[in-house]
Amino acid sequence: STAPSVMTMNAHFASVGEAPTKEQYEHGIQVIDEEKAFTPNLNTYLQVVGAAQSGFNYxxxxxxxxxxxxxxxxxxNLFGTEFGVMSESERRQTTKGIWMSKNKRExxxxxxxxxxNILVMDVEGTDGRERGEDQDFERKSxxxxxATSEVLIVNLWEHQVGLYQGANMGLLKTVFEVNLQLFLKDRQSNPRSLLFFVIRDHIGATPLANLRNxxxxxxxxxWSGxxxxxxLEKSKIEDYFDFAFAALPHKILQPEKFVTEVQRLGTRFRAGHRAAKQHGLHTDHExxxxxxxxxxxxxxxxxxxxxxxxxxxxxxxNNKDLDLPTQQELLAQFRCDEISREVLEAFDTTILPLEERQAEGVRLGKLTVLKDLGVSGKAARVKTVKAFETEASRYHKGVYARKRVELEGKIDTRLKALYQGQLSAAHKTGVASFSDAVAGAVKAGQKKGASYEFADIVEQEKLIALKQFETEAKSLAIxxxxxxNFKQQYKLYETDLDEVSAxxxxEEMRRLAIRVERWVRSRLGESVGLEFNKLGSGRGGSGAPETGEKPATEKDLWDRIWNLFITTVKEAETRFIERAKSFDxxxxxxxxxxxxxxxxxxxVxxxxxDEEVMEGNILLKLRENFEDKxxxxxxxxPxxxxxxxxxxxxxxxAKESTLTLIPLLSRFRLAATYAPPDLPEWIGNAPASVDSKDEEDLTPIGGVDEEEGKSLEEEMTILSEAKRQDLVVRFKKTADxxxxxxxxxAIGGVAQ
Ligand code: GDP
Ligand code: MG
Known part of the structure; x- marks a missing residue:
């Protein structure tokens, strides 16, 4: 014994999984069997015979x-169905429970x-013979x-007409009773039914009109009994039922006439309307x-x-009170949920891949703006809601409306997340490309050496960035x-762009500051150098070395440097302000x-x-000064x-005169006050908006940044005491x- 091969197993599964065919339901479907069990296959049957998607058209x-x-x-004979019939030889009940078959004479x-899509139900008949006194099934069926049928065909022999005590009348009494019970709960919709009496083996001696009466x-x-x-005491039978009548000849005695009459009867099973005239009992004439x-x-x-x-x-x-409105509401809930699930599956096929791509982008830190998301999102939403509407709107209106809102909620939760992800991607990439574009344009401007207008660049790029975002946001609108409506997100985006612009x-201000500083450095380098060079000449001023007075050029060295300094910086400030204003x-x-x-x-x-007073430099200047004198x-x-x-x-x-320069050089002092310039006043207080990050690259200044523990006096000390003394010693040696x-x-000159 070997295990079944994969192939035989597949073949087995294929046969098990095969779709049900019409042949399997040749005789229709037993909806309710003799054990009163309801078939699990009714929907399958309706699908197989093509009635399941007919909406109300059945x-x-x-x-x-x-x-x-x-x-x-x-x-x-009427519908071409193949319900089981009793063979003419054995007289035994054939139809058990309730069978259904679709009309095959379409x-x-x-x-x-x-x-x-006429669906016919063949209900097991009772006459108390086969089922004994089981009136229960009769009542239930x-x-x-x-509860389900539009037309109830009541089939009876002509000779049964007028037999008030007959089994038929008992059945009708039951029908009327359950009808009252049923519609006690359902007075609003109050559906009517047609009782269609078909009189069999009509001999013709009594006209149909008489039988009808x-x-x-x-x-x-x-009814009155x-x-x-x-x-409902005062209710009348015609409040609930319409009546129609037909008679058929004897099938066995008049087989041909039977066939033509049945055919004629068949033509009555189509849409009709009520005649305008209404009075009393409804008859088939109406x-x-x-x-x-x-x-x-x-x-x-x-x-x-x-x-x-x-x-x-x-x-x-289960002998519960049959409450049709409640049943219809329950059905609506069940079906609306089912339909909702179905349409959401279709929605998923469009939306899930998009969600996955977006999540992937987030995971990789590479936010993606999905192409045409607005178009596919909108289409998916409209399609899904429309599909739901088509199927579900046939059900209980209130339930449908509620479930539709629920479905839209589900769709919108998904779309919202997707759209927000999209806009946040558009936001991030937009801000980044805006920043890159501005930086790129600035760089290009710098390369060309031409002056570029920073404010213009920002304005232009901002317009582009805003337009792109707006286009994306508008494409998502439904x-x-x-x-x-993503106005809020648009505003947030604009705020971010402004922040990036700032x-x-x-940064542009920094670059400007660096340029201006460089200019100050070169300016001061030259002019301050010149001032120090003047020290090399001992006769630069008006003072005479004999009087021991220091020449004016030496005495007001710091005044001149300070003035040079503040005028240079003033000029730099003017340039700075002008340029900074140009970019807003x-x-x-x-x-x-x-x-x-x-x-x-x-x-600077x-x-x-410091460079000028560096040991070698200053010694050289002092020597020049001394030699000159x-x-x-x-x-x-000479x-x-x-x-x-x-x-x-x-x-x-000469030596004494030059030596007086050393203390003068040691401190930055103004001649008039014999005190340092008011540097703290000149620099001014830090503006309130300066943050600690702005100050990181700044060197502390004595007397200005008090917490640094360095005084203004120290800041203004050019040569320390030790350096001074060292300089005196070295200078003296040089002078010597x-x-x-x-x-x-002198001696050599004499010798010559
Ligand atoms: P059901 O139990 O009401 O479904 O009846 P069936 O359709 O099974 O038929 C019962 C018996 O009546 C069968 O033997 C049929 O041949 C016979 N029969 C069917 N139609 C007619 C008819 O129009 N007249 C007469 N006399 N017998 C009929
Ligand atoms: Mg039968």
Whole structure:
């Protein structure tokens, strides 16, 4: 024994999984079996016979009558069905429970065309013989048929007419009773039914009109004999039923006539309307066209019929009060949920891949703006809601409306998340490309060397960025759906662009500041250098070395440097302001920029001064200054030393004069006040908007940044005490060298 091969297993599954075929339902479907169990396959059957998608375009007929009165035979002849019939030899009940079959005689010539999708129910007949005194099933099946069917065919032999005590009349009494019970709960919709009496084996001696009158009289008698529930005591039989009558000849004795009459009867199963004239009891004369009046229809959509019928039967079998409105509401809930799930599946096929792509982007930190999202989102929403509407709007209006809102809620939750992700991607990428575009344009402007207008660049790029976002946001808008208005997001985006602009402007300000600082550095480098160079000349000023007075050029060195400094910075400030204003910098930003510029400029000056007083530099200047005083006379003519000259006296005088420069150089002091310039006042307080990040790159300044623990006096000290003394010693040595050389040259001159 070997295990079944994959192939045989597949073959097995294929046969099991095969779709049901029409052949399987040749004899229709047993809706309710003899055990009173409801079939699980009714919907499958309706699908197989193509009735499930007919909406309201279907009709339900049930047949009643005592057993073996030719009911199944009649249906089979009328509708081409193949319900089981009793063989003519054995007289035994065949139809058990309730069977259903779809009319197989559809089509035909226009004049005798039957209505679409007629579903016929063959109800097990009772006569108390087979089922004993089981009136229970009769009552239950009557209730079931009344709750579902538009037309109830009552089948009886001609000779049964007028037999008030007969089994038929008992059945009709039951039908009327359950009808009252049923519609006690459902007074609003108050659906009517047609009782269609088909009289069999009509011999013809008694005209149909007479038979009809007899039956109507009997029906009225039965009705008046019923004990009616409170509130319905005065109700009349015609409040609930219309009546129609037909007679058929004997099938076996007049087989041909039977066939033609059945055919004629068949033409009555199509849509009809009520004649304008109404009076008393409704008779078949008042039905024009066919027997199917719209008011008979139970308004259960075909795709919900199986669920509805099963629910009804469940209530009946369990002896619960049959409450049709409640059943219809339950059905609506069930079906609307089912339809909702179905349409959401279709929605998923469009939306899920988009959601996945978006999530992927988020996961990779690479936000993606999905192409044409607005178009596909809108289409999916409209399609889904429309599909739901088509199917579900046939059900209970209130339930449908509620479920539609629920469905729209589900769709919108999904779309909202998707759209918000889309806009946040558009937002992020938009801000980034805006920032890149501005930076790129600035760089291009700088490369060309041409002056570029930063404000114009920003304005232009902002317009582009806003337009792009607006286009995306507008593409997501859906008419009549308020949440698809993304004005708020647009505003947020604009705010972000402005923030980025401010950041970019700040950077542009930095670049400007650097350019201006560079300019200050080169300016000061030159002019301050010149001032120090002047020190090399001992005769630059008006003062005479003999008087011991310092020359004016030396005495007001710092005044001149300070003035140079503040005029240079003033000029730089003017340039800065002018340029900064051109790109819309705020007064605040300008104030911060100027404050930084002044501080940085001070640093530039301080560095330049330090460079000038560096050991070698300053020693050279002092030596030049000394030599100028020692080796040249007042007229600037070089001295030729003779042994008689007071070389020593002149040396001492020149040396002393040059030495006075050292304390002067040591401190940055203004001549008038003999005090440092008011640097803190000149720099000014930090503007309120300066944040600590702005200050990170700034060198602390003594006397300005007090918390740094360095005083203004220290800031203004150019040479420390130690350096000063060291400089004095070194200078003296240099001067001594010059003196010895002079002495030597005097002696040498004599020797020559
Ligand atoms: P049902 O139990 O009411 O469904 O009756 P059936 O259709 O099974 O028929 C019962 C018996 O009546 C069968 O033997 C049929 O041949 C016979 N029968 C059918 N139609 C007619 C008819 O029009 N007249 C007479 N006399 N017998 C009929
Ligand atoms: Mg039968």
């Amino acid at each position: 009709h339900l007929i049930s047949v009643f009558g005592s057993q073996s009165t030719g009911k199944s035979t009649l249906l089979n 089509g035909g010539a226009e004049s005798e065309k039957m209505a679409d 009557a209730l079931f048929a009344l 007899t039956l109507l009289q009997d029906l009225t008698n039965i 019923l004990s009616k529930p409170p509130g 039905l024009e066209g066919g027997v199917f009046l719209p008011e008979y229809h139970r308004r259960i959509p075909a795709d919900g019929f199986s669920v509805y019928a099963e629910g009804i039967w469940d209530q009946i079998v 008419d009549g759906v308020p949440w698809t 950041q970019l402007r700040k 910098a705020s007064q605040d930003e300008i104030d911060v920029g100027l404050w930084r510029l002044r501080r940085k400029s001070w640093g 000056l301080r560095a330049k001064v 020692f080796r040249y006379d007042e007229a600037g003519v 001295r030729i030393w003779r042994p008689t000259d007071d070389i020593e006296g002149m040396y001492t005088k 060298g010059v003196y010895v050389e002079a002495k030597r040259s």
